[in-house]
Amino acid sequence: MLPTRRWAALAGTACFFAVFAVVLGESAPLFAAGGLTAWLVVTQFDAVRTITTADSSLSASVSVDSATAFVGDRAAVTMTATLSEPLDAPLDVELVAPPSVDAPDRGRRTVTLEPGDTTGSTTCSVTFPIAGRITFETVQVRIEDRAGCFTETLTLDADARCLVEPPSPEGVHVGQGGELVGATFGDHPSDRTGPGLVPHETRQYVPGDTLSQIDWRTTARMNQPYIREFETESDYLLSLVVDCGAHMNRGPTGRTMLSYGREVALGCVNAAESHGDPISAQIVDETATVWEFGPSSSSNAYQTIRRELLATEPKSGTHRAVESSRPVAPTDARKRSQALDGDSAFSTTLRPFLFDGTSYVSRVSDRPLFDAVKTSCATADREDHLVVVTDDSAKVETYEAVVVAAERSSQTTVFLTPNALFGDATAPGESGGFAEFEEFRKRLDRLPNVTAYEVAPRTAIELATAETAATVE
Amino acid sequence: METTQNQRIPTIRAVLESNELTPADAVGVFLLTAALTTTSGLWGVVAGLSVLGVALVATGPATFVLAQLWAVSLLSGETAFPVAAAQVATLPLLVSATCSWPPDRTRLGRLTAAYVVAGGGVWLLWTGLRWPWQSAFVFVTLAAFVSYALHRYELVAVGAVTPDPEADR
Numbered sequence A: 001m002l003p004t005r006r007w008a009a010l011a012g013t014a015c016f017f018a019v020f021a022v023v024l025g026e027s028a029p030l031f032a033a034g035g036l037t038a039w040l041v042v043t044q045f046d047a048v049r050t051i052t053t054a055d056s057s058l059s060a061s062v063s064v065d066s067a068t069a070f071v072g073d074r075a076a077v078t079m080t081a082t083l084s085e086p087l088d089a090p091l092d093v094e095l096v097a098p099p100s101v102d103a104p105d106r107g108r109r110t111v112t113l114e115p116g117d118t119t120g121s122t123t124c125s126v127t128f129p130i131a132g133r134i135t136f137e138t139v140q141v142r143i144e145d146r147a148g149c150f151t152e153t154l155t156l157d158a159d160a161r162c163l164v165e166p167p168s169p170e171g172v173h174v175g176q177g178g179e180l181v182g183a184t185f186g187d188h189p190s191d192r193t194g195p196g197l198v199p200h201e202t203r204q205y206v207p208g209d210t211l212s213q214i215d216w217r218t219t220a221r222m223n224q225p226y227i228r229e230f231e232t233e234s235d236y237l238l239s240l241v242v243d244c245g246a247h248m249n250r251g252p253t254g255r256t257m258l259s260y261g262r263e264v265a266l267g268c269v270n271a272a273e274s275h276g277d278p279i280s281a282q283i284v285d286e287t288a289t290v291w292e293f294g295p296s297s298s299s300n301a302y303q304t305i306r307r308e309l310l311a312t313e314p315k316s317g318t319h320r321a322v323e324s325s326r327p328v329a330p331t332d333a334r335k336r337s338q339a340l341d342g343d344s345a346f347s348t349t350l351r352p353f354l355f356d357g358t359s360y361v362s363r364v365s366d367r368p369l370f371d372a373v374k375t376s377c378a379t380a381d382r383e384d385h386l387v388v389v390t391d392d393s394a395k396v397e398t399y400e401a402v403v404v405a406a407e408r409s410s411q412t413t414v415f416l417t418p419n420a421l422f423g424d425a426t427a428p429g430e431s432g433g434f435a436e437f438e439e440f441r442k443r444l445d446r447l448p449n450v451t452a453y454e455v456a457p458r459t460a461i462e463l464a465t466a467e468t469a470a471t472v473e
Numbered sequence B: 001m002e003t004t005q006n007q008r009i010p011t012i013r014a015v016l017e018s019n020e021l022t023p024a025d026a027v028g029v030f031l032l033t034a035a036l037t038t039t040s041g042l043w044g045v046v047a048g049l050s051v052l053g054v055a056l057v058a059t060g061p062a063t064f065v066l067a068q069l070w071a072v073s074l075l076s077g078e079t080a081f082p083v084a085a086a087q088v089a090t091l092p093l094l095v096s097a098t099c100s101w102p103p104d105r106t107r108l109g110r111l112t113a114a115y116v117v118a119g120g121g122v123w124l125l126w127t128g129l130r131w132p133w134q135s136a137f138v139f140v141t142l143a144a145f146v147s148y149a150l151h152r153y154e155l156v157a158v159g160a161v162t163p164d165p166e167a168d169r
Helices: A003-023 A028-057 A217-221 A257-275 A300-311 A328-338 A345-354 A357-365 A370-381 A395-408 A429-447 A458-472 B012-018 B023-040 B044-058 B061-072 B080-098 B104-130 B134-158
Strands: A058-064 A066-069 A076-084 A093-094 A108-111 A119-127 A132-144 A151-164 A172-176 A193-204 A226-231 A237-243 A279-284 A291-297 A386-391 A413-416 A448-457
Touching: A003 A028, A003 B061, A003 B134, A028 A058, A028 A132, A028 A151, A028 B104, A028 B134, A058 A093, A058 A132, A058 A151, A076 A093, A076 A108, A076 A132, A093 A119, A108 A119, A108 A172, A108 A226, A151 A429, A172 A257, A172 A458, A217 A226, A226 A300, A237 A257, A237 A370, A257 A279, A257 A300, A257 A413, A257 A448, A279 A300, A279 A370, A279 A448, A291 A300, A291 A370, A370 A386, A370 A395, A386 A395, A395 A413, A395 A448, A413 A429, A429 A448, A429 A458, B023 B044, B023 B061, B023 B080, B044 B061, B044 B080, B044 B134, B061 B080, B080 B104, B104 B134
Parallel strands: A066 A151, A237 A279, A237 A386, A386 A413, A413 A448
Antiparallel strands: A058 A076, A076 A119, A093 A108, A093 A132, A132 A151, A172 A448, A193 A226, A279 A291
16 A cells, blocks of 8 residues: 555645644644544545455456467457446556567556446457467556545456467478378489499499499408499489469468468478589569579578578469369360360350360460479479479469479479468368369379479368368268 | 546535535534634634635645644634634534545544544643653654554555565565
8 A cells, every 4th residue: 555645745734733733832733633644544444445345356357369379460358357346446457468468558458447336348459579378467456545545556367378379380291192291302312323422232243343343341251243333422403483472371370371381492492402402493473483593502592592482471462363173285175175076056165165275375374383484494404303382273374384394304393282271261171172182283293203292281181181081981 | 547536535525516515514614713713803704714715616635724724823822622622623624525425424433533532642642741742752653553554454454465574574
C-alpha cells in the first residue's frame, strides 16, 4: 500500500497542527490534528478492506486466439477480469505483456472496473517478433481507494501460452509415394575406372597393364599378378532451377511450398559444395527468369546462391492457372485424332484441338520454367545434374520441361510440392488431390534419367498416404 | 489511474451531481459559525462564510481543513468547551466529504468513533502530560504506529509478506 500525494498533504497538515500546538502551547491545534488523523486512519482502514476484498474476489483469465503462431504473426489476446463481489473503488486490471512480445500501449491492455462493476474484458493485438514459447503469466491490478489516499498493486497469475515457431519448414519430407528418401544426394559414382582415389575392383593382370597398377598384396596372396583399379572421380555440373512464382506462396506463413522447396534447393547447394561441383542457378516466376547465376565452382558461388535462395519470396501476383488435365504430347494427340470416327459431331469438334500442335508448343515454350530448363541444358557441355524445384500446378509446362531435361541432361531430379497438401487442401478427405499428384509424379519418374520426388510436410504426407491407402482398400 | 473526483469519492455532492450545500454541510457550517461567533464575534461569521464558500466550490476534506484552521486561529487561549464545540461542529463537514448518500451507517459509525477516540486521546495526552511537545510527540507516534500496523496488516492479508517481519529479510 502506497500513500498518494493527497495523503501526504493531509498528513502534513496534521503534523503542522501538532507543531502549531507545541509552538502556541494551545490544545486547539492538536485537536485539529486529531480530527485529521482520525479521518486518515479511517481512510486507510477502508483502503485495506477494499484491497483485501479485491485480492480475494478478483480473478483474471487470459487467452490467446491461437495456440501456435509464426514469427511476425499477430494474435489477439483477450483478458477478462471478474469480481465475485463488487467493490466501492475503481481498479485497473492490466495485462502484462512478456518482453518478447510487441504489445500495444498500456491503455489498450487495461480494463477498468468501475465501482459496482463485476466483470470487464479487453482484447488487444500483439505481434511476435521472435520465436519461442510465449507465456502471458501475469496480470497486474492497480487499486486506488475511494478517497484517493492509497494505492496498491497486486499481481494475479495467468496461464496463456502461445508457441511461436520460426518461419521455416519443419519436418521436410522428401520422398516418393510417401516413402521417405534418406538422401537424394551423395557421392555420385561414375562407374568408370581410371585415375582416382576410390578403389573400384581388383582383377587379374592382362598384358598392357602398367606395373604401377599391380596390387602387390593381392598378387602375393593369390600367387598371380593382380591389378587394382580405381574409380574415376566425376565432376557434375549442378543446374538448379527454382520456381518462385506466386503459386508457390501457398501454405501458412513460413511454411509455404516455396519454403519447403527452398530447403531442398539449399540442400542441393550444400551437396554440390561438399563435392566441389560447379553450380548454376536460375530462379523463375510466372513471367520470366528473375535471377540467374553461374555456372561457377568458386566458394563465393555457393554462398551467393544460398543468399539469393533465402532472400527469394514469391511475388504476390496472379496465380498460375492450374492445369488439371493430363499432359498429352503432340504425337500422342495426333495418334488419338486418327482414331476418331470420320464425320461425327464429336470428331469434328475435337479434331482441330488435337491437330493444333503449334499452339501446344508455343503455349509451353513461352513459359519461364520451360525456358529456364532449356537454357540450363543448353549451357551444360559436360555431365550435368539438373534439379528442378516446382509444384504441380502447371502440369503441362512442368512435364514438357522435364521431357526436355531428360533428353538433354545426364540426370534430372524434380522436386515437386503437392498443391493438395498445402493450404486448405490438407484437410482430411482431400487425399484425392494427392493421388492425382502422385500419378503426375510417377509419370515424370518414368521418363529416362529422371527422378521425381515429392516435397511436403511430413505430417501432411503421412495423413495423405494413409487416406489414400484407406480409399484404395 | 485516470479517474475523476466524482468517480473516486461518491460524496453527497457527487450523488446530487452538484456542488450545492448538502445537509451535512449546512449543519457543519451552522454549528461552526455558532461556536466561533460565540467566542470571537464577527470573526466567527467571517469564518462561517468562508467555510460555506469552500463547501460550495470544493469537494474532499478542504472544507474540513479550513474549518480547523479557523478554529485554531480563533480559539487560541479559549477553554476546553469552545474547542470541543468547534470540533463537534467540524465533524459533519468531514462526514459530508467522506460518506456517500444515504450515509453508510458502518462507515459513519467508524468515522465518528475514530474522531471521538482521537479527540479523547488528545485530551488525555494534553491533560496527562506536562509539556505540550510531549503530548504532540506521543500523539504523532501513536498515529504513525496505527498507520504502520494497518499497512503491515494489509501486506500480510494480500500475501505480499509473511507475518514474521524477520522472515522477509
